[in-house]
Amino acid sequence: MKDDASQTLFARALQVTPGGVNSPVRAMRGVRDFPLFAERGEGAIVYDADQNAYIDLLNSWGPLILGHGHPAVVEAIREQAGRALTFGLASGLEVELAEFVTAAMPAVEEVRFVSSGTEATMSAIRLARAYTGRDVVVKFAGCYHGHVDALLARAGSGAALSALPVSPGVPRKAAADTVVLPYNDLGAVEDLMRRRGEEIACVIVEPIAANMGVVPPKPGFLEGLRRATQAAGALLIFDEVITGFRVALGGAQEVFGIRPDLTCLGKVLGGGLPVGAYGGRREIMERVAPQGDVYQAGTLSGSPLAMAAGLAQLGVLRRTEGAYGRLAAVAEALGAAMRSAAEEADVLATVQVSHGLLTCFFAAGPIENQEDAARTDARRYRAFWQAMAAQGVLFAPAANEAVFPSLALTDEHVGQIAAALPRAFAAARDALR
Template sequence: MERTNSNNLFEIAKNFIPGGVNSPVRAFGSVDKAPIFVEKGEGAYLYDVDGNKYIDFISSWGPLIFGHSDSEMRSAFIEALDKGVTYGLPSAIEVEMAKEISDAYPACEMVRMVNSGTEATMSAIRTARGYTGKDKFIKFEGCYHGHSDCLLVKSGSGTLTYNAPTSLGVPKDVIKDTIVCEFNSIESVQNAIDENKGEIAAVIIEPVPGNMGVVPPTQKFMEDLRELTKKEGIILIFDEVITGFRLAYGGASETFNIKPDMVCFGKIIGGGLPVGAYGGRKDIMSIVSPLGGVYQAGTLSGNPLAMYLGLKTLRRLRDNKDIYTDLERKAKRLEEGFKKNISDLGLEITVNRYRSMISMFFTGGPIDSYKDVQRADNEMYGIYFREMLKRNILLAPAQFEAMFMNTVLTDEHLDYTIKSHKEALVEINS
């Protein structure tokens, strides 16, 4: 097969893969460009098949906290590979991983390993429904929880909306019990509960959304949400597929000092391999099969490769908590540099940051909700993306994603990025 460049590969791929990619964001459609096809990753860099070298701020959408091809992670992978790829039976490494997660995350008294974030959130919702005997649940505008049918619901322009699927093939009956509320608005949650008294099983939320760009919640909103769900006997589910072990060792639960009833993990707990997990209070998780009547299974769940790599990641983070301080320092350095450039140029652009996650929106601030996010200029972001790419900096090919810091990014990388950011903004506004 011809592999001369990304464009050729894309044309070939389109004959065999829908849209030429295995996940829509990889199509680079929102930045009006053919996708980059990667040859390899090393340290802070990605290398494409065209011979270009990029500073990578995608980090495989978060999990590569130690960068690409880290020597310790590579050794852990080879060690695991020597013991076999998959067994189809329990192994000690699964038990070690479950204990590590439970020790790190007090709300997660029991945990079940799965193979993706979508599988984790889907299973958590089913478990919450089975535990409470109720069918309805609340999600928030702009929070993405994977592509299972009941969670693919379009948010409306009001404070809450029902039954508007965002994908073909999702039956209306499947999402009739999905309620969408406004992120950062406890009033919208209270209204939804009042209108559906005694019928709501769970509230699921990305505590720090990363799929509408980084939009931090207020501390009060999170505290009020915890208090309200407790009062109403509603299970609170934190979707920490992105934020778990990324923001802090105890995830967003630690940073906000809030204990949910259930939690979903992904990304980092596999060290970059496909993985997911859901867990929570022991009384809730005890209704999952084979203990209880909520059925969930997976042939490759807890596979040894992902468990070895994930456990290596978690233990490195556990034993080196200063990593989190350094990641946040790097993100803050970028934030301050970006904001100075924007101010110097007199532009209407908003930079949001929470810990080591950062986003830039081509609109004035503040950006506190999905409604605010919708004001952002996608076309301008696409032009900016391409200008940064010319300077060998790889950002997410969509405005509504995060930049992720890792341990191998240096101050020289960051300073070059800040300099390139200003040059790109000057170019697109000249």
């Protein structure tokens, strides 16, 4: 495969951008020596700067649930661009999208739009702290909630409950009010609540974890979180930046039948433009300025272009009968093909699929938390990824990530991916020889 254009762009990018990229994982260091520079997308296919074509299983890390350039989304953006790009004033499109979100997610009685998932979780945590009058935030190892200081935290050593920063620049004090527990470990949460329940402002969780690779919640885990937070007077925040509008129109909270106090959204919500949102119980949301005293604002919040794109994409999802069944079926078909190709090649692999999200761990399963997920063999994944890319299929460019199939994938695409798998698993098998 030609890669001259990507290499040339990378050389230029390195002069003007840290690491040559605007988000670290795009550097693709886990799977190749320089990033792939994308140029255009069409349905299920993404083209790089060298005009190599790939069946796209990344879809911008989730937002493009309809694939690239869906005509309804593109047309909505074009039409809105003809009217106005931004006002810095309230607009009807924000009302319309807020009405859509609150109808799709009954636990979200009021919603505030922001411009990224990070902004959504940052704002939700501020609100939870203000509402409860408490400071401590509980998160789970392996869940990612954006680059919010308090959430860039890892468990302290030994019995220490205070978390430590995972990045220089995050004040120790910002992480000290965070407690990091193992995902799927309800006992650890209950134990913490018994000891320090009255200090806990909120528990934030990815209801289906997808940032350590796909790790579904064990039966009873989310229900237990709901019970434990309620009993302690703490808020339960579902970070549905990935799962919102992807696993069902009503998100994971619909799938599992749980009402969180606050919900964070992003990705699919914006139709491919930068949008995040946080929302929840009216009584809590009314603490947000200007109704309440919790400050949060944004020049481009509720961007008309992004609202139009989101409304168009969500409209297609709502109108398309069986959209979520189809997405889940595609993910299951890919998962089944991967399992059988791995077995055929005699490679240890655990493929976890959940509602239109999937990951192949090169490790024994089941993978239930970050400790399990960390066992995946990154060298095997690198070989697997490269062999798939060489055959025109773009998987997530890091081992502990999810892939995000789109509705643009046809059965023919799925067949093409399946046909490429044997060579990729053979490469994974041979990677350590």
